[in-house]
Amino acid sequence: MGNEDAGSSPAIVFGDERPPPLPPRPSQAIEGGHVVTPVERPQLQSKPTTAVSSMNIQTLSFPDGSRGTFSTNNGNVSTGADQIDVMPEQSTRSRGLSTGGSDLDEAMSVMSFAPTLRPPGDLESLLVGDMGKRSPAWALLHAQSSAVQPFETVKSSKMAVLTNxxxxxxxxxxxxxxxxxxxxxxxxxxxxxxxxxxxxxxxxxxxxxxxxxxxxxxxxxxxxxxxxxxxxxxxxxxxxxxxxxxxxxxxxxxxxxxxxxxxxxxxxxxxxxxxxxxxxxxxxxxxxxxxxxxxxxxxxxxxxxxxxxxxxxxxxxxxxxGSPSSLLGALECLRLRKSQRHSINNAFLKARSEKLLYGLIVAGGRLVSVIRPRRHSLHPSDLQLIFNMLFESGGIRSGGGENWVPLCLPAFNNRGYLYMYVSFLDGQAENETTPQTSTDNDEEIAIILISTDKESFFALQQMRDDVVTELKRKKLLEIIKAAAQKGRPTIDEIAPGAYISHFLFKSKANVQFCMPSLHPAFNDMVQRRRLMSLYHGLHATVHTKHSHLKVLNCVSEESTSLAWVTPIFELYCVAGPNAPQAAIAQAANKIIQWAKREEERLFIIGGGVF
CATH class of the missing domain: 3.30.450.70 (Beta-Lactamase)
Structure with a gap:
């Protein structure tokens, strides 16, 4: 019987032997329904060594899409308990710890999970240093990423088709x-x-x-x-x-x-x-x-x-x-000073034959001068046919000397022929006895005289001789040759420091366009086709039927681009994939200001009229 109740009996007595009394239990405090046992701990000899300040950690999103954290310091830095406020109630409820002085010390340690009123201060203590300062490495990396040219990094599936x-x-x-x-x-x-x-x-x-x-x-x-x-x-x-x-x-x-x-x-x-x-x-x-x-x-x-x-x-x-001229339905002109172009027009008009309908001077597919009747003008599509015949196919150029070509200009009159006299100049300004040297297509100079009279060959030939003589006398032929050799301006000459890699600017009133040099970023045939594909996409989007877009920003893994269409002009810009949109907009404004300032150099306004 005694063994059955042994688990519940307070003591088992064997004869007169009794066990010694147990030691007294320590006093236990009851607080909030929980038994709290005080823990004795030796007093720390020094304050916590971790510096804590009241600092806010903020996040900044950069224009290129990256993010960085930085701190805003109020300038008051102190250490230890002077900067840490502990909420005892929350501490005991969450951790079951006492609110003695030793707990406060523990709350201030780096590894403590005790909540504080200023958690950013703890974060700053872990991330030592001034986070508001950008390191030189960060600045260099950011500058390099913004300078990446279009199509240099990721190759999208759309562009993979251009591999061969x-x-x-x-x-x-x-x-x-x-x-x-x-x-x-x-x-x-x-x-x-x-x-x-x-x-x-x-x-x-x-x-x-x-x-x-x-x-x-x-x-x-x-x-x-x-x-x-x-x-x-x-x-x-x-x-x-x-x-x-x-x-x-x-x-x-x-x-x-x-x-x-x-x-x-x-x-x-x-x-x-x-x-x-x-x-x-x-x-x-x-x-x-x-x-x-x-x-x-x-x-x-x-x-x-x-x-x-x-x-x-x-x-x-x-x-x-990829032809910017056919895409925009406009012509490109050779950049000349207003006074120089005016002198060329005057020399053209001075030597004009009565048989002449239109007169053109062209350098490498870019229009230098045009003289026309007061009530007639050539359509850009007709001029593109002429330029294709002269500078692209090579058929007339291979013949050399002079050419007499019957030609229908459909936009002018698709029911009859005109007659075109073509003469290529060697670009030598001194005399015609100098042997001709092979020149690049971008530097070839041609005089084109168009008449309705099929018997006007000799009259137009004489006009050509007079025009060349006058151009040489005034050294205007040298100027045309130098401008053709110089080529298009670079983007750095137009908008120094801009993120733009290339652009197309069309003047709607003059039906003409200008663009910077394709060198060096788009000198390769594949890179140029990628650039033109991007321009085709921008142009198609802003000119879609029922589209009312005036400004279009397009961001992809390969490039950042901008299209801006107004009743006066059209502008298409291309930059690298990391270029900030704000910087592109600023560069676009610079280009527009440059085009307005250089308008009479970039475009032929009116031409010579008789």
Whole structure:
């Protein structure tokens, strides 16, 4: 029985032996329903060694997207308990600790979790140093990141398509032992951009890549698709297959097709197809073209257009490489002083022949001077056809000397021919006996005289001699040559210290544009195409139908860009991916001020009028 109750019995007695009494229990204080046992601890001999100050730690977001922390110090720094206020109630509730002096010391230690009224002070004690001061390494890194050029860092999937762009213009070889039809077809499919022209009867007329035998079946498929939609009274303007965009333009009996993987908009590609149509009209005129197909719809147009394939290909290649002139629908002029251009115009007008309709001086595809009738002016699209013929295709230039070319300017009059006298100058200012040296296309100078009279060759030839004599006498030919050799100004000359890497500025009133040099950032063909693809995207966005955008900021992993459109001008800027938007806006204002200040040097305002 005694063993059953042993667990509950206070003591077990065996005979007269009793255990010694237990020592007395220490006194226990009851506080807040909890038993608190005081802990004896030796008094610390010194105050805490951690310096704590009342400081606020704040976070700053930088314009490039990075963040940094810094402190705002009120200037009062002290140590130990003088700067720490402990809330005893919260401390005991959260930790179960007593509120004695030893607990206060523990609360002030670095590893303490006891809450304080100023937690930023503890944070500062851990992060020793003045966090408001930017280290030299940080400043250098930030400056370098802002100076990164476009397309230098991340390569997006959109730009990966340009990896083999330098081979875009390689000719597709003929069938041989090393190249069968399958290999040639694969090479044709690898091209990023195609232009095809065919008749409504399905007859192939022109293709930029590959001979007509290679792509005859493809043209047949395209003609079938177009005819199907036309039969349904629902014309087909374009469609997408994978990452490839097809755009179709119908001009009378001709079908024009553009196939692109370069990300251009439909309106931009359609403008390029219109330019190809204008190139055909410049050879045939509209009445001749209509008469050919009115009598025989299945006519093979390759024979009437024989010899112009080089003009079509050079024009198509300029679109593939990226042409600011065709994108903006404007011309670029050679930068000259106002007084110098005025003297050139006067020399032109002084030697004017009665047979003259238009007179042009062009240096490397940039307009130097123009004289025209008071009520007539040349459309930019007509001038682009002339410049393509002279400076891109090389057909006329290879002939050297003088050229007499019948030409239709469709925007001026698509029903008849004008006659163009072309003479290339060697740029030598002293005398014509100096042997000509090979010059770059950007430095070639040409005099272009246009007349409605097909018998005016000798009259225009005499005018050319008089103009050259006057230009040499006043040393104006030297000035033109020097300006052409100098090239476009650099971005540092236009806006020193700006984050901008490149820009396009269009004056709407003058239908002309200017831009800085492409060197050195965009000298490579691939880099230039990337730049033009970016400009195409900006232009397409701000000119989308029903779009009311005036200012567009675009930020990507590869670049930062800005488009600014007003009734007076259009500005497109490109900078690196880390460039601050505020800095880009400031640089854009500098460019606009520069263009306004240099307007009469950058643009031809009116020209010479007779």
């Amino acid at each position: 762009f330098e081979h875009e213009f390689d000719d597709i070889p003929d069938v041989s032992e090393n190249w069968n039809d399958e290999d040639r077809l694969q090479m044709w499919k690898s091209k990023l951009k195609h232009f095809m022209i065919l008749s409504s009867a399905g007859k192939p007329i022109y293709s930029r890549h590959g001979d007509l035998g290679l792509i005859n079946s493809s043209m047949g498929v395209v003609q079938t698709i177009i005819s199907f939609y036309e039969g349904a009274k629902n014309p087909l303007y374009g469609f997408t297959a994978g990452d490839t965009r097809f755009v179709i333009a119908t001009q009378g009996p001709l079908y024009f097709v553009a196939v692109s993987r370069l990300g251009e908009s439909d309106s931009q590609m359609r403008a390029q197809l219109d330019a190809l149509y204008m190139q055909i009209l410049s050879t045939l005129t509209l009445p001749t073209l209509n008469n050919i197909f009115a009598n025989r719809p299945s006519t093979d147009l390759r024979k009437p257009l024989q010899g112009t394939e080089m003009l079509l290909s050079s024009l198509a290649d300029s679109f593939t490489k």
